[in-house]
Amino acid sequence: MMKRVIYISIFVSIFGLALSTESILNALITSIFAGYDPSVRPICRGYEQVNVSLDLGLRELIDLNEPQQIIKLKLWIRLLWTDCLLKWNPNDYHNVSNVVVPFKNIWTPDLTLFDSVSTEFWGLDKFRAIISFDGTVQYNFPTVMEVQCQVDVTKFPFDQQTCPLQFGSWIYTGKQLDMNLQSDHADLSELKQNVEWDVTGVPAVKHIKYYACCPDPYIDLTYNLYLKRKPRYYKTNIILPSMIITLLAALGFILPVDSGEKVSLEVTVLLSLTVFQLLIADKLPPSDEARPWIGLY
Known part of the structure; x- marks a missing residue:
């Protein structure tokens, strides 16, 4: 019986404290917002800014x-x-x-x-x-x-x-x-x-x-x-293939004139360059004010 009374007393105290805190907050909110207009910039003496x-x-x-x-x-x-x-x-x-x-x-x-x-x-x-x-x-x-x-x-x-x-x-x-x-x-x-x-x-x-x-x-x-x-992605997929195609194109000038593979090599390089240009066109950011150096290359 004594324990039940103690538990009831504790519950009443906690419940009363919660109600007290809530009423204090309500009183505070009511006090500071009395006549307050949130649409108007707050101005007080000494606090004009x-x-x-x-x-x-x-x-x-x-x-x-x-x-x-x-x-x-x-x-x-x-x-x-x-x-x-x-x-x-x-x-x-x-x-x-x-x-x-x-x-x-x-x-x-x-x-x-x-x-x-x-x-x-x-x-x-x-x-x-x-x-x-x-x-x-x-x-x-x-x-x-x-x-x-x-x-x-x-x-x-x-x-x-x-x-x-x-x-x-x-x-x-x-x-x-x-x-x-x-x-x-x-x-x-x-x-x-x-x-x-x-x-x-x-x-x-x-x-x-x-x-x-x-x-x-x-x-x-x-x-x-x-x-x-x-730049790692662009190095692998744009810059490196461009360098390889350039080397292959330069190799055509080194081959002898009587080489039967010279003409076919240059035609293959030209075709690969055209296809590669179409593939990388979507990767280069378009701009009228500045043209990428790699695009000029």
């Missing part, structure tokens, strides 16, 4: 479509800013120092990827944010992006490409929203290797630009994605 910091991690280079010059990436993005309207004293709410809320309940910076060809910024509004008692908001989300990337194939297949990923606010000026980098390079610790490209680095830089339309500056954060092509 919202400071946003951006961190980026590259998970996978999915594809680089050279004919269309579009690169497809899988990323995760971490945003950090301070919302002066979302502050509270933890002592008033049993030391609750942070809460997790849906994306739609808070104001968020209009992060935009310039030169994007995607129909939407996938993942930006599909997760939850963490709010600390001092107004600090953390929002992390994964995403898949397609970006226009200018490809120079002059040195194909030993070429290196640079694809800039330029992030910024489309609406707010630098006086309203300041953007900063959490790190001077993207995180590559969880990068999956691509079969054709090596990612040699993703350094980041902050730009402050002035446009003719507006007197205030606009800020963007640019991550330069450096890529190096893996």
